[in-house]
Amino acid sequence: MDLSILNDLKLTKVAVSKIDTFDFENVKFGEKFTDHMLICEYKNGEWGPVEIKPYAPITLDPSARVFHYGQAIFEGMKAYKDENDDVWMFRPDQNFERFNKSAVRLAMPVIDETRFIGGLRELLKVEKAWVRKGLGNSLYIRPFMIATESGVIASPSNEFIFCILLSPAKSYYSGKIKVQIADYYSRAANGGIGAAKASGNYSAQFYPTKLAQEAGFNQVIWTDSTHTHLEESGTMNVFFRINNTLYTAPTSDRILDGVTRKSLIALGEHLGYDIKIEPVQVDTIVNAAKNGTLKEIFGAGTAAVVNQIEGFAYKDDYYQLPDVSDKDSYALQLKEALTKLQNKLSDDPFNWTTKL
Numbered sequence: 001m002d003l004s005i006l007n008d009l010k011l012t013k014v015a016v017s018k019i020d021t022f023d024f025e026n027v028k029f030g031e032k033f034t035d036h037m038l039i040c041e042y043k044n045g046e047w048g049p050v051e052i053k054p055y056a057p058i059t060l061d062p063s064a065r066v067f068h069y070g071q072a073i074f075e076g077m078k079a080y081k082d083e084n085d086d087v088w089m090f091r092p093d094q095n096f097e098r099f100n101k102s103a104v105r106l107a108m109p110v111i112d113e114t115r116f117i118g119g120l121r122e123l124l125k126v127e128k129a130w131v132r133k134g135l136g137n138s139l140y141i142r143p144f145m146i147a148t149e150s151g152v153i154a155s156p157s158n159e160f161i162f163c164i165l166l167s168p169a170k171s172y173y174s175g176k177i178k179v180q181i182a183d184y185y186s187r188a189a190n191g192g193i194g195a196a197k198a199s200g201n202y203s204a205q206f207y208p209t210k211l212a213q214e215a216g217f218n219q220v221i222w223t224d225s226t227h228t229h230l231e232e233s234g235t236m237n238v239f240f241r242i243n244n245t246l247y248t249a250p251t252s253d254r255i256l257d258g259v260t261r262k263s264l265i266a267l268g269e270h271l272g273y274d275i276k277i278e279p280v281q282v283d284t285i286v287n288a289a290k291n292g293t294l295k296e297i298f299g300a301g302t303a304a305v306v307n308q309i310e311g312f313a314y315k316d317d318y319y320q321l322p323d324v325s326d327k328d329s330y331a332l333q334l335k336e337a338l339t340k341l342q343n344k345l346s347d348d349p350f351n352w353t354t355k356l
């Protein structure tokens with residue numbers, strides 16, 4: 001990392017912090033942000049200086065490409081505080097790499113590690129007090145990049161803004177959720193942008209997810225274009241437990257290479273689970289639900305952490321999953337192992353946590 005890039009970092013602090021009146025206990029995911037944000041502009045073929053300044057609106061030309069063609073990507077990552085008040089980032093290298101993969105796929109410029117991870121470190125140093133300790137607490141980190149060049153010509157922008165926001169967070173869902181398996185709408189296609197963390201991947205899901213919610217479900221589990229294989233849910237990768245084997249779909253052009261997903265696979269293997277990364281057929285899961293061998297389904301993502309699924313609908317039928325005790329639940333065992341590691345309440349044999 002070439003730290004000299006940060007020599008001209010500009011830091012402007014707020015006159016009065018919002019922290020004293022902030023309700024950390026009741027904050028909803030992603031609704032409120034800390035005092036400062038990081039911003040950096042790309043113009044004339046290069047990234048400019050990094051600026052940390054008070055959280056405030058960004059002014060853009062109404063014809064900026066992001067408004068018309070959705071040239072936008074983002075990441076989701078988290079920071080934690082340990083018992084000694086030290087702040088730790090969880091696998092920031094993975095988000096940095098994926099951000100640049102998304103950038104390439106969306107014809108956007110890649111960003112260097114110094115501005116992304118080095119800049120984030122500087123922002124976190126300013127906002128350290130916003131990271132709360134204790135299991136279940138974290139500071140959600142939202143880096144994003146948008147196309148800012150004006151003009152409605154349908155071609156990639158030559159100007160961009162990279163920005164990082166911080167938001168105190170508990171988990172995304174507050175309990176078990178019900179899902180619907182997609183049998184008509186699709187989230188992604190071969191050769192498409194499904195594997196990128198592109199903003200459009202999420203807006204494309206809003207309408208079918210709204211229909212699912214109107215029918216009483218929280219989320220959709222997306223299937224491939226033939227609607228025969230289970231892929232991922234809107235905010236999470238998905239795991240299926242049949243008897244004592246855990247299945248999850250391999251990543252592909254259509255599936256996000258989730259950092260929580262790959263961390264759970266490694267943790268599960270470490271705990272001695274039998275884990276199979278292979279295409280998961282809808283029929284296999286429906287039959288396993290019918291014959292009682294389907295024990296658990298759960299989602300995994302940075303925002304959601306590990307979220308248990310209580311049942312799923314497929315076409316006209318609903319399948320309720322059996323009650324597995326908390327002690328015997330793979331979802332909860334993995335959640336505990338992951339969150340303890342992230343909060344520095346257990347060892348980190350993988351060296352995933354990085355101290356600020």
Ligand code: COI
Nearest residue numbers: 076077235301302303304
């Ligand atoms: C995350 O888990 O960080 C995500 O990006 C999901 C998001 C849509 C809340």
